[in-house]
Amino acid sequence: MSDDLAFWLGYLTNGKHLTWYASFQFTIFAALLGGSLAVIFGLIGATLKNSRYLPLRLIGSFYSSIVRGVPDVLFFLFFPLAFEQAVEWLVATQVCTPELIAAQSAAWPPCQAANWYLGTPEYLILASVSLGLVYGAFATNVIHGALRAVPRGQLEAARAYGMSASQVLWRVHIRQMWVYALPGLSNVWMLVVKATSLLSLLQIADIVLWADRLGAPNFLPTVGLVHDDWRWRYYLVLFVFYIIVTLLSERGFEALMRRAGRGILSERTN
Amino acid sequence: MTQAEPLVSKPSVVAIRDLHKSFGALEVLKGISFEAREGEVVSLIGSSGSGKSTLLRCINMLEVPDQGSVSIDAEEIRLRGRPPHRQIADEHQIRRIRSELGMVFQSFNLWAHLSILDNVMEAPLVVQKRPRAEVEAEALAMLAKVGIAEKAHAYPNQLSGGQQQRAAIARALCINPRVMLFDEPTSALDPELEVEVLRVIKLLADEGRTMILVTHDMEFARSVSDRVIFLHQGLIEEEGTPDQVFGATRSARLKQFLNAASHT
């Protein structure tokens, strides 16, 4: 009985479990940063797609269709690697001497001096940017469609009163765009949230990695709580966690929609 | 076809010379010239598709004409390029001039995300960069003038059509325009709402404001205008005082048009 109690108490006192709970911050951080970046990249992508200049338009369309044509995991893994290599290559062009290059045995980086250390914080930021880029492509599509959904008359009125192009864009077009974009962006947000489960693939000790480590069967008291293979219970917790986040997000977006839709969606009240 | 009215001595506020405009293969305006003088009310009439809206939209360059010029207060709006890529040459100039032209759209086009008061204040604040306190006072005064002061904090879609149209008029007035442009200000409204809006426009006319309006309401055109212009197939078919145009119609087309108009 008291053994049982001690065992279950372990879930509150055991440092590994506490670290697990703490690792939720990585997931939440990546979701928030990734989500915000997705909107920003979405705005940029949509602006490119709407541009008057063909090359910019092509870049916008290329970005949104290629990224969407490839699995999110692939891009998620590729981008941090590619970014790291690109930075190292840039540094290498500055710092690598022929001797250093000759001394380098590994295939990459060109020389040891050009190496860039990536720790958890760096990986976390790169992962978030990666999420932002992937889902920014989806957001591009959503925002592009929403920009086109704003009635032309609303923009013409703004032009007719002498607003400059950027004033029309920011004061009317983008302000009204949100209402049409929110349902789609809500969907993108859910995707970002779910994609945060991939963080462990980038060497981040996130909730998924810990669930695997803690749930694995353990025989040795020195290593942690002794139990059989309990992984599915740990994953069930994550499963439920994500469903709850989805539920709360839905609520949140409904509230947001009500606010943003004020004046545009609400019915006549008098 | 000059007028014998004293208005002729006043300076011309809007001057249009030889305006042409095509959409693809369709030539909508085929060379239109006219002037509107200080304090004059000019009505454009004509059958549907005759190019009235297009003409009005060319005045503030929402449509860029293919040929011809538009001058406001003797300042010509600069354009560049050849059709169909003719463009506004000077963004600063057009913005300045546009804020001299208060356009009221047929479908109101109030900004849906702003309250009525904010709609009215938006252009003075953002374009003319006038101080907020002053603009707010003036906006409230304008709303009172058009009779919807109590709706200042409502959103456009909480208003009836007539109230929306009057809000749109207040919005146009609040930039203190030299000229008001109206595109069928009442055609989206039912007869009751129409009366409300016409009352406001008449009020403006009586104040001596320069106005150019497109209308299908011959009664109204007759009672409010100093001059009536009949457009037909992209050209001015007849032009004159209401008494000349409606009383002593010369063109056969106009006669036919007026006949049809009186039947609906």
Place this chain on the structure above:
Amino acid sequence: MTQAEPLVSKPSVVAIRDLHKSFGALEVLKGISFEAREGEVVSLIGSSGSGKSTLLRCINMLEVPDQGSVSIDAEEIRLRGRPPHRQIADEHQIRRIRSELGMVFQSFNLWAHLSILDNVMEAPLVVQKRPRAEVEAEALAMLAKVGIAEKAHAYPNQLSGGQQQRAAIARALCINPRVMLFDEPTSALDPELEVEVLRVIKLLADEGRTMILVTHDMEFARSVSDRVIFLHQGLIEEEGTPDQVFGATRSARLKQFLNAASHT
């Protein structure tokens, strides 16, 4: 209000007794009883919202009435439960009876994914399980009868409204129904198409087919019906031969209605 016509001796095909139907708080039918005899054409008229469509839809139980009964060929459709959960009691019975009632909808409701011929053949094949060759021959004959034989292999949305409505009639006819039910068969059509469809319905009437139709077209009701029923506020306000109803109107409400109808 019995009729002096010879029809009275024929057996009643549709018999409706004391039908009540509410939607939520709104009581649409407040106790309707009438019969349609073999070969009789009955027109239902009444202002919009008076419950005509609801009554027609109660006959084949697309709406289940709250109270009262519907009998087809003296067989009562069995229902069970209390309102608002009243339900069809016997799925087999209703399916058999429904295939005796050829309903033609106001908005046609042709199956968009099937060709016209397949539309007409679907119910005989699927519901009545008749041999394909026989059904096909009959379907083509029906299409010829309503005058759109050459459209057999077209899809519904390649047809004009009048053609679609005639296809819908052919579809209803092809199940060989005892009774045809029409809900405003022409109101979705423009006057030209209307004429085509009315011609077909008249043809059927002349053939002696039992029909119940809802219509807004008084002229047509007069010329085609054996009996006219005027619905008002969920009750039968007046009933009789066209001559009685249109010629010697008694009810004040009906007079008012006919007056309004003749003005539009």
Place this chain on the structure above:
Amino acid sequence: MQVLLNEIVAFWPAVLFNLYFAAASIPFGFVFAVLLALGKASTNPWISRLSRGYIYAFRGSPLFIQFFMFYSLALSLNISVWKPMGVSWFVLHPLFIGPLVLMLNTAAYTAEIFYGALRAVPRGEVEAARAYGMSRFQQFRSVIWPNLIRLAWPAYTNEVVFLFHATAIVYFALPVIGAQKDLMITAKEFFERDYNAFLHFSVAALYFLAVTLVVFFLFGLVYQRLMRHMPAPPRLRYAPRWMR
């Protein structure tokens, strides 16, 4: 150029695994989805609630977690269930449990698509079917299903593409048997050999992109056939939209 060709050839066996995962899960997922969609629309509150809950849970949680959870769940049932039945080797094989989880997942997404389409089926056409005495099943076969599948097809095409994309994470979550490696694992191993991220990942991406285009093409052909009753059949556009 030669390098690229070699690389493409080297990836060829790997893509077969991704194709297998998609091909094995899509048909079952489709059938299950139809049942779920009908369940969600059912008037029986329990069936409806159950289907709704299932769809919500599987759409609301990451596929990655679902893989881990179902694998470890299946594992914990091994001794008591699969072993005695003699299907142990089969049930826990990635080539079985992979498509199984994909199927459970895609069924939820597809069911939501079908449910939406179901509610968009023209009411009048269904009423016409009822009015002519069709039974519920006949109504479904003659009217509801043909309408549903047409309405759902574009969205379903998207779902198929993303299911294919989702096959990329199967082997990140399940044990690898022998040399059975899919595109992602292959790309990752190649990368760890020579650090040429651009080459290896691009070739893997190329494969995914190619299959995506093929799916759009084939499904587009089907769509055109489905929509042949329209005067101007709408075309299916390359428009990958959602992911799980």
Place this chain on the structure above:
Amino acid sequence: QETVRIATEGAYAPWNFLDDAGKPAGFEIELGNAICETAGLTCEFIINDWDSIIPNLLAGNYDVIMAGMSITDERLATIDFTANYFPPDPSRFVAAGSDQIDIAALSGKRVGVQGGTIQAAYAEENLAGANTVVSFGTADQAMADLAAGNLDTIIADGAYLEPVVAASGGAIVFVGEDVMIGNGVGAGLRKDEAGLKTKFDDALTALKKDGTVDTLIAKWFEGRGPYFAE
């Protein structure tokens, strides 16, 4: 003072694992700290998945691997090793206690390994023909599958298996003959880090000499050693 990053897996008790505080702990962590102290270096342990532990070393994300990694010719082709700090140790087979399994004539069985280990290479070479080799990300995952009956046997380091078998109370037992593969466990370094390698080797030699290594082995691997005492 020079900072050295040491990568470890953190899922291979008692070599390395995460303790109750969630920090790396185990034989290699204590040894690593002792080495760094002796060599005058500042050390920092980093947790990295096993299957990408060598690539990330080469990519320069850390400088040393101490993760129960056996010294093999194959690995020596890409990285360098210090002298071993754990002697060549037999790899051993385990099976569930109830199973009868003939390792000598192993055929048609499911053999679990941790991907990228010497045992994985061994199984691939010697067992893959007649059996199914299943590779897992961590040793613990393989152990879970064995316990759940999804594997017939696992081949892994004897020193890793011993405490597990002891603690399992007969549920998991050693079977068959031991296999000698690998040349002991050492710390892995990039080939161009000759300086660091020297520092590590010198420190190791000193620690072996003064008995620290043996003490640590005795502490973490019950009943083993001494190996390095003069």
